[in-house]
Amino acid sequence: MYALLGIGRTALCAQQVRLDVAAHNIANVNTTAFKAGRPCFADLVYGRLAPDVVPLAPAAGEAQVGTGAAVAATLRDPAQGALLATGRALDLAIEGEGFFGVTTPGGETLYTRDGTFYLDAAGRLVNAAGYPVLPEVAVAEGGEVTVAPDGAVTVVNPDGSMEEAGRLALFTFANPDGLEARGGNLFAATGASGEAREAAPGENGAGSIQSGRLEAANVDLAAEMTGLILAQRAYQAAARTIQAADEMWGEANDLGPR
Amino acid sequence: MLRGIYIAAAGMDAEQTRARVLANNVANLATPGYRRETVTFAPFLTHALYRYGEGPPAPVGRHHLGVAVAGVVTDFSPGPLAATGDAHHVAIAGEGFFAVETPDGEAYTRDGTFLVDAEGYLATPAGHRVLGEGGPVQVGGPFTISPDGEVIAGGETVATLRVTAFDNPGALVKVGENLFTDPGGAGARPAENVRLLQGWLEQANTDLAQEMTDLLAATRSYQAAQRLVHAHDQLLGRLVNEVGNVR
Numbered sequence: 473m474y475a476l477l478g479i480g481r482t483a484l485c486a487q488q489v490r491l492d493v494a495a496h497n498i499a500n501v502n503t504t505a506f507k508a509g510r511p512c513f514a515d516l517v518y519g520r521l522a523p524d525v526v527p528l529a530p531a532a533g534e535a536q537v538g539t540g541a542a543v544a545a546t547l548r549d550p551a552q553g554a555l556l557a558t559g560r561a562l563d564l565a566i567e568g569e570g571f572f573g574v575t576t577p578g579g580e581t582l583y584t585r586d587g588t589f590y591l592d593a594a595g596r597l598v599n600a601a602g603y604p605v606l607p608e609v610a611v612a613e614g615g616e617v618t619v620a621p622d623g624a625v626t627v628v629n630p631d632g633s634m635e636e637a638g639r640l641a642l643f644t645f646a647n648p649d650g651l652e653a654r655g656g657n658l659f660a661a662t663g664a665s666g667e668a669r670e671a672a673p674g675e676n677g678a679g680s681i682q683s684g685r686l687e688a689a690n691v692d693l694a695a696e697m698t699g700l701i702l703a704q705r706a707y708q709a710a711a712r713t714i715q716a717a718d719e720m721w722g723e724a725n726d727l728g729p730r
Numbered sequence: 731m732l733r734g735i736y737i738a739a740a741g742m743d744a745e746q747t748r749a750r751v752l753a754n755n756v757a758n759l760a761t762p763g764y765r766r767e768t769v770t771f772a773p774f775l776t777h778a779l780y781r782y783g784e785g786p787p788a789p790v791g792r793h794h795l796g797v798a799v800a801g802v803v804t805d806f807s808p809g810p811l812a813a814t815g816d817a818h819h820v821a822i823a824g825e826g827f828f829a830v831e832t833p834d835g836e837a838y839t840r841d842g843t844f845l846v847d848a849e850g851y852l853a854t855p856a857g858h859r860v861l862g863e864g865g866p867v868q869v870g871g872p873f874t875i876s877p878d879g880e881v882i883a884g885g886e887t888v889a890t891l892r893v894t895a896f897d898n899p900g901a902l903v904k905v906g907e908n909l910f911t912d913p914g915g916a917g918a919r920p921a922e923n924v925r926l927l928q929g930w931l932e933q934a935n936t937d938l939a940q941e942m943t944d945l946l947a948a949t950r951s952y953q954a955a956q957r958l959v960h961a962h963d964q965l966l967g968r969l970v971n972e973v974g975n976v977r
Binding site: 473475476479480482483486487490510512513514515516517518521528529534535536537538539540541544545547549550551569644646647649650663664665666677692702703706709710712713716717719720723724726727 | 742745746747749750751752753754756757758759760761762764767772773774798799800801802814815816817818841843845846847848849850854855856870871872884903904905906907908938941942945946948949952953956959960
């Protein structure tokens with residue numbers, strides 16, 4: 473009976489994660505460059521039926537019984553989000569693969585697809601949290617900044633002269649699903665993601681940069697809502713198996729002396 | 731009388747196993763490529779009845795001492811395919827399994843959730859590398875899979891995925907993580923007439939209406955067997971306390 477209850481419990485936990493992921497996706501429907509999470513379910517190990525516990529017919533020597541389900545991993549849907557025009561020159565969207573790199577005050581390199589950039593007091597290109605973009609690009613005061621699809625940052629001075637201030641790089645990973653989400657649209661490289669590979673925008677598999685646009689979240693609300701219903705009903709079905717276990721256990725207890 | 735109690739108790743044990751298998755099917759409702767299981771029952775300890783009297787003992791029939799689990803059978807019918815639009819997902823339309831490399835040897839799965847691992851190989855979420863015709867498939871980044879199994883990365887065909895079918899899938903053993911292994915006797919061969927669909931995922935073939943109905947039947951059969959134990963208990967009570975009472 474413990475086994476039966478345990479199977480129901482694993483299913484409740486797995487469906488709970490699915491609900492959590494769906495809720496997180498829906499909450500981030502307006503988060504720039506957010507990638508929807510997709511839980512992957514897997515069955516758990518199988519055990520042999522023990523003849524000393526359950527009567528087995530001679531042919532049942534190899535009978536296996538499962539122990540439930542679990543979430544094996546939560547992958548991020550790699551699909552490109554819609555590119556929304558904002559008209560701001562320092563709003564940068566990546567069309568294709570890759571991440572911008574930023575340096576935290578602690579000196580750590582983090583990666584993001586959220587290209588909402590600003591110029592700080594020192595004229596450096598920084599993200600919304602104030603972390604400088606890699607490689608560092610500094611712009612002298614007063615100029616109008618444009619960013620080309622290949623990452624070239626150009627300053628148009630008030631007198632009309634143009635000056636290249638630097639060139640943005642993109643970072644790609646063998647396994648972007650292995651990146652560790654740090655919040656604030658930032659990710660850190662891990663052993664699972666592989667080393668960051670620096671590439672010029674538009675080269676070596678990296679996407680191109682679209683100035684004046686931001687990448688929207690790739691959350692499909694209709695799919696999330698359908699998923700929510702599926703998760704809720706599957707949760708209910710799992711709860712029913714626990715109820716069945718409870719009823720059976722009640723019957724078994726009823727066998728005892730009264 | 732005691733025999734009756736044991737027969738009824740065997741029924742309770744068997745129904746409990748059935749409920750476990752059903753609960754596992756329900757728990758794996760959302761597991762891609764999961765194959766549902768059914769329990770089969772068989773009579774337990776058949777014994778022959780003889781009439782003793784004049785002449786040699788003559789057989790008059792058989793009777794059984796309860797029920798036992800005869801086997802847990804995996805239902806290999808395909809599950810419904812769902813469009814996910816996610817490039818991680820590949821479904822097999824038709825027979826066969828993807829082959830993956832595990833520390834314990836080759837394993838097979840219908841779950842086509844693939845990612846690219848840190849070294850650029852196509853792998854399952856649990857980290858097992860997916861096998862092509864020539865071993866693990868290195869893609870290095872985003873990949874597309876053609877309907878006939880060609881893996882295309884960086885504009886080039888890098889490998890062809892291996893899809894293995896079995897003449898006797900009943901011999902496959904489930905090992906968890908959506909994997910099956912072949913302990914021998916399953917008769918592996920290349921699958922025929924298979925189409926691979928990227929952006930699709932095969933769902934579990936769990937039939938929820940069937941599982942819930944069977945679960946109801948299992949709980950009620952368990953209850954009925956429990957009542958039988960009670961009935962036998964009462965009979966035993968009478969026998970012990972009332973037979974031979976002259977009052």
